Amino acid sequence: MRKLLFLLPGTTQKFHCGGLFAELKTIELVKQICPVEIVTYRQREPDKAYLDDILASKPQDAIFVVSWGFDVPKLVTRLRGYPTIYHAHSAEYGFRLPPQIPIVCVSRNTLGYWGQRSPHALLYYLPNQISDEFVNRHTDRSIDVLVHSRKSSDYLLKQLIPTLQSHCKVEIIEGFVNSLSELFNRSRVYLYDSAEYWATQGVTEGFGLQPLEAMACGCQVFSSVNHGLSDYLDPGFNCHKIAGFSTDYDVERILEVVKSSAPVNNLESLLAEYRTANIMSRIQVILSDIDRFFDRVNLDRSDMLDLSDRRVSQLRLSKALKSIQKKLKR
Structure with a gap:
């Protein structure tokens, strides 16, 4: 090779x-x-x-x-x-x-x-x-809600988090962390909302590894479901959709999960796709x-026509002409 x-x-x-x-x-x-x-x-x-x-x-x-x-x-x-x-x-x-x-x-x-x-x-x-370090160690979870400020929406940082802080223990990650797996294993809920960030960047969320790593460590995840996140996030089944209708409704749902302390079950079949x-x-x-x-x-010898904008325009014109010709024959 x-x-x-x-x-x-x-x-x-x-x-x-x-x-x-x-x-x-x-x-x-x-x-x-x-x-x-x-x-x-x-x-x-x-x-x-x-x-x-x-x-x-x-x-x-x-x-x-x-x-x-x-x-x-x-x-x-x-x-x-x-x-x-x-x-x-x-x-x-x-x-x-x-x-x-x-x-x-x-x-x-x-x-x-x-x-x-x-x-x-x-x-x-x-x-x-997903590295092997990202597993549920079944340890005590002293953090109710964890969020990383990078890529987070204004809604998350300026509306949701300030409201949650009066109801539960919230930890905000501001910079680089040596071991995210340790933080995930200390947290009950992980919040991730990157749709706004990628909209301003003009490109897509390629994969979105952190929500999946958090799930592997036993966190309940509230996340946006944009672009690559839709590969594995399934709201209502293995995660929760964040920014759902109103701040009050988000707070209500998050606090319910914090109080229940229940991890997502039956994740191994999902996680196996991303394991080594x-x-x-x-x-x-x-x-x-x-x-x-x-x-x-x-x-240098491909014989296939590129699907360029010009080629697409030609195909559309050809289709339109054929449609006109059919109508004239009637």
Whole structure:
């Protein structure tokens, strides 16, 4: 199997975000299957390869993996002629990809987006991994309600939380936390409301790992159900929809759950999809399939028409003309 060169803008603190950490976790898993190297392209780092140097050496038998959504169009242009994979987290960046670039999606929501956006590319589903540390330890839960301020809506921070604080113990996470699994295991309810945040960013919630990690630790979750969150959140069955009609109604429902202290049952079948064993199995199948694809095709010889805006307009015009012709024949 070819070596995978994962392209990242950098790995230092200024690039820290959920997407980077998810990509680094994926890289660690892929290392168990084939040779892997991290390649940076915005800044040089002493212990990492740099893209300019890699391209100058004209690498053979390697596959580039791009993932940083805003940088993908420029990177794909630079990598023309080289086997390339797009590891898609969020969607709605606005670009299209040619059929010679397989797309590996972290959620079914993103998979559906690319199924429409690039219908002639190979598509795969590879969800993010829940680390083994995220389990219910059945310890005492001293925090009634836990919320992370990052990505939280104004409603959550300015209306709901101030009201809840007069009724129960609320803890707000402001920055980076070394062990979220410990906090989740000390909490009864976890609140997550990211729809407003992603609406202002103009792209989608690619996966939304924290609500799933909280559920794995035995928290009851009140969450928005936007984009990738809809892959696994099922309001009324394994979670509760937050921002439901009014602040008073949210408070009433949350306090009921806090008082009941009951974790969600029968989650193991849901969580199994995101545990290491299943992720490793899927990585093996996906990478083998992609490696075979690059063995068998000439990357410059696709005979399929791109579903571009211009092509869609042509198809609509053709359909309209056929409809007119049918009416004239009557």
